[in-house]
Amino acid sequence: MATNISKDVLMLMLERMWRIRHFELKVIDVYGAGEFVGAAHPYIGEEAVAVGACAALKDTDYIAGNHRSHGHPIAKGANLNKAMAEIYGRIDGYCKGKGGSMHLADFSVGILGESGILASSVPVATGAGLAAKIQGKDFVSMVFFGDGASNQGACHESMNLASVWKLPVIFVCENNQYAVTTSYKDTVSVDHISDRAQAYNMPGVLVDGQDAIAMYEATAQAVARARNGDGPTLIEALTYRYEDHSLGLDKIRKSEYREQSEIDEWRQRDPLDILTKNIVDTGTASQDECDAISAKASAAVDEATEFARNSPFPDESELYEDMFSGEMPIP
Amino acid sequence: MADKFFMQGLSMGISEEMRRDPKVFFMGEDIRASVYGAAAGIYDEFGDDRVLNTPLSENGFFGAAVGAAAVGMRPVVETLTSFMWVGMDQLVSQAAKMRYMFGGQATLPVVYRAVMYYGGGSAAHHSDRSYPVFMNIGGLKVVTPATPADAKGLMKTAIRDDNPVIIFEDGTLLGTRGDVPDDPDFTVPFGVANILRAGTDVTVVAIAGSVPHALAAAEDMAKEGVSVEVVDPRTLVPLDKDTILNSVGKTGRLVVADPAAKVCSAASEIMSIVGEEAFWDLQAPMQKVASKQVHIPFSPALEPFVYPTKDGIIEAIKKTMN
Numbered sequence: 190m191a192t193n194i195s196k197d198v199l200m201l202m203l204e205r206m207w208r209i210r211h212f213e214l215k216v217i218d219v220y221g222a223g224e225f226v227g228a229a230h231p232y233i234g235e236e237a238v239a240v241g242a243c244a245a246l247k248d249t250d251y252i253a254g255n256h257r258s259h260g261h262p263i264a265k266g267a268n269l270n271k272a273m274a275e276i277y278g279r280i281d282g283y284c285k286g287k288g289g290s291m292h293l294a295d296f297s298v299g300i301l302g303e304s305g306i307l308a309s310s311v312p313v314a315t316g317a318g319l320a321a322k323i324q325g326k327d328f329v330s331m332v333f334f335g336d337g338a339s340n341q342g343a344c345h346e347s348m349n350l351a352s353v354w355k356l357p358v359i360f361v362c363e364n365n366q367y368a369v370t371t372s373y374k375d376t377v378s379v380d381h382i383s384d385r386a387q388a389y390n391m392p393g394v395l396v397d398g399q400d401a402i403a404m405y406e407a408t409a410q411a412v413a414r415a416r417n418g419d420g421p422t423l424i425e426a427l428t429y430r431y432e433d434h435s436l437g438l439d440k441i442r443k444s445e446y447r448e449q450s451e452i453d454e455w456r457q458r459d460p461l462d463i464l465t466k467n468i469v470d471t472g473t474a475s476q477d478e479c480d481a482i483s484a485k486a487s488a489a490v491d492e493a494t495e496f497a498r499n500s501p502f503p504d505e506s507e508l509y510e511d512m513f514s515g516e517m518p519i520p
Numbered sequence: 521m522a523d524k525f526f527m528q529g530l531s532m533g534i535s536e537e538m539r540r541d542p543k544v545f546f547m548g549e550d551i552r553a554s555v556y557g558a559a560a561g562i563y564d565e566f567g568d569d570r571v572l573n574t575p576l577s578e579n580g581f582f583g584a585a586v587g588a589a590a591v592g593m594r595p596v597v598e599t600l601t602s603f604m605w606v607g608m609d610q611l612v613s614q615a616a617k618m619r620y621m622f623g624g625q626a627t628l629p630v631v632y633r634a635v636m637y638y639g640g641g642s643a644a645h646h647s648d649r650s651y652p653v654f655m656n657i658g659g660l661k662v663v664t665p666a667t668p669a670d671a672k673g674l675m676k677t678a679i680r681d682d683n684p685v686i687i688f689e690d691g692t693l694l695g696t697r698g699d700v701p702d703d704p705d706f707t708v709p710f711g712v713a714n715i716l717r718a719g720t721d722v723t724v725v726a727i728a729g730s731v732p733h734a735l736a737a738a739e740d741m742a743k744e745g746v747s748v749e750v751v752d753p754r755t756l757v758p759l760d761k762d763t764i765l766n767s768v769g770k771t772g773r774l775v776v777a778d779p780a781a782k783v784c785s786a787a788s789e790i791m792s793i794v795g796e797e798a799f800w801d802l803q804a805p806m807q808k809v810a811s812k813q814v815h816i817p818f819s820p821a822l823e824p825f826v827y828p829t830k831d832g833i834i835e836a837i838k839k840t841m842n
Contacts, residue, residue, distance in 0.1 A: 251591060253587075282623070283622070283623065283625075284621060284622045284623030284625070285623035285624070286623075287620060287621055287622075287623050288621045288622055288623065292621050292622065294622040294623075294625055294626075295625075296590075296622070296625040296626065301587065301590055301591075301626075302618060302621070302622050302625075302626065304613065304614070305613075306609055306613045309583070309609055309610070309613045309614060310614075311583070312579060312580050312581070312582070312583020312584050312586070312587065312610055312614075313583050313584075313586050313587035313590065313610075313614055313618075314587055315580065315583065315584045315587060316583060316584035316585060316586055316587020316588040316589070316590070316591075316595075317587040317588065317590065317591045318587075319584050319587065319588050319593075320587070320588040320591045320592065320593045321591075323545055323569060323570070323588070323593065324593070330587070342579055343579045343580065343583065343609065343610070346575070346577035346579050346580030346581075347580050347583070347584070349575060349577065349580070350574070350575060350577060350580045350581065350584060353575065354572075510624065511619055511620045511623060511624035512619070512620050512658060512659055513619070513659070513661075513683050514619065514624075514627050514628075514682040514683050515681075515682060515683070517683075517758060518711075518758055520759075
């Protein structure tokens with residue numbers, strides 16, 4: 190399929206998707222080796238959603254996301270070293286080791302943080318859009334949430350608010366089919382989550398979330414609408430997480446919730462394969478060039494892992510920092 | 521200096537800060553019509569762009585205020601304590617925790633005005649005095665003005681503060697009067713208690729709506745020859761414990777009057793600090809005069825039994841004197 194997207198953007202999307210893929214494969218690897226504690230929620234299989242969506246944004250636009258926290262920041266341009274160091278709980282991490290895997294944030298490039306309470310970042314992102322509106326600025330705000338979170342009141346309240354006030358917000362629902370182990374088909378009252386947009390008088394767009402180009406194009410339209418002062422859009426991206434909800438969950442849960450055949454079927458439509466094929470088939474770049482991008486991303490992830498391993502843990506004094514801005518006694 | 525109602529102090533504070541800083545805006549339910557009284561005149565002066573009537577969506581607009589603050593605005597949000605429960609996730613998971621969890625990257629200058637209506641037959645769903653809950657969470661500054669001047673001065677400090685602040689506006693005080701400075705540069709710092717009446721025999725630390733009762737009790741006790749020092753902490757986070765400890769060091773006796781329910785109240789925390797740090801100064805067991813640990817009953821025959829009163833404070837003072 191030919192596209193109007195420039196080669197630069199296509200190759201940047203491919204690079205960022207590979208950065209996420211290699212990052213997540215490494216996280217699985219080092220988590221298995223016991224190199225960090227806590228939980229991690231791999232984004233493998235969903236890379237085209239965040240990357241396609243963020244490629245349509247400017248650096249001055251904002252995003253917020255959820256516990257599946259690695260993909261969104263990398264898609265927006267986060268630094269891999271700081272991201273990996275955070276997952277390792279080190280002082281050089283984005284949050285100086287206070288957030289961990291579920292809470293990556295980089296305010297310097299518009300990443301307002303990833304929230305572990307589902308849908309909790311949706312009102313926050315809506316507020317960033319409100320700030321744009323009040324100040325008459327042309328930045329937009331985008332928030333990623335899942336099919337599970339789409340049932341939270343915070344989501345519905347935010348969509349209503351954004352529509353009533355015509356805020357420049359793009360709601361991106363990553364429908365990866367399951368909230369932990371529960372299918373959205375058992376919990377969502379409509380066929381498609383994007384149908385809910387009608388209730389809030391905003392466009393609802395259903396997109397193939399495995400296709401980065403489709404994501405980019407749908408998002409670009411929503412961003413243009415938002416910048417033009419025409420208000421929010423709800424995009425539902427149909428996608429799939431290859432791994433369990435979180436690493437190690439397969440060892441705890443007592444029963445299966447999806448068929449292997451379903452996983453295999455989705456893997457046939459891998460987002461990296463789809464984008465690479467498009468790039469090669471249209472003559473935009475060669476397979477060798479695409480392979481080189483993957484190799485470069487893999488090397489960057491290796492370097493980030495070494496950086497994280499060598500970064501010190503925070504000193505005990507760090508415990509009392511950042512509760513408040515400015516001088517404040519901690520009882 | 522002018523004689524003003526408490527609620528005028530609050531609205532003066534907001535108006536002055538909105539004039540001073542274009543990043544300040546005001547949002548809440550029915551604020552354009554100032555249904556709850558303390559937003560009077562603000563819509564007339566600042567109009568649609570900076571005074572937003574919100575839908576009934578506390579989780580939505582409490583969080584939107586956090587997001588707007590995160591990108592440089594200074595929102596002031598009006599609500600009632602009893603509606604805060606609906607938006608608790610945004611207050612706790614986002615407003616309170618964001619800065620710490622993201623390693624100091626988030627600066628959130630957002631003010632929540634939480635009006636506490638109680639004592640007037642509002643029943644259990646509209647009578648919460650919930651500030652101790654927010655003292656426990658961390659990451660939030662907790663402010664309890666008790667005079668019209670402090671209502672203005674603390675509001676202005678709250679709006680200028682770079683942290684999330686909740687101002688608990690005591691409904692029993694909204695109609696009280698007092699001198700309020702006209703000076704637009706008048707502010708009241710956080711973490712500085714106010715000694716409203718000096719005394720030598722007993723310290724009464726009084727919070728929010730308990731302050732007038734404590735002052736009345738002190739007046740009565742003076743007639744009996746007991747000298748009562750009344751201390752209003754004004755802010756509970758940060759808490760000016762030095763002023764409290766110094767006062768107890770002088771009097772050797774402590775009563776804490778707190779309209780919140782007694783278990784894990786602000787009084788509990790203050791008494792715990794005095795117990796840990798000034799035990800040897802005490803000449804008698806400390807006394808807590810807080811609300812009974814019940815929900816607020818509607819009937820006017822029952823509700824008055826719940827809250828601290830002048831008589832309850834006098835009784836507690838006398839216990840410390842025996």
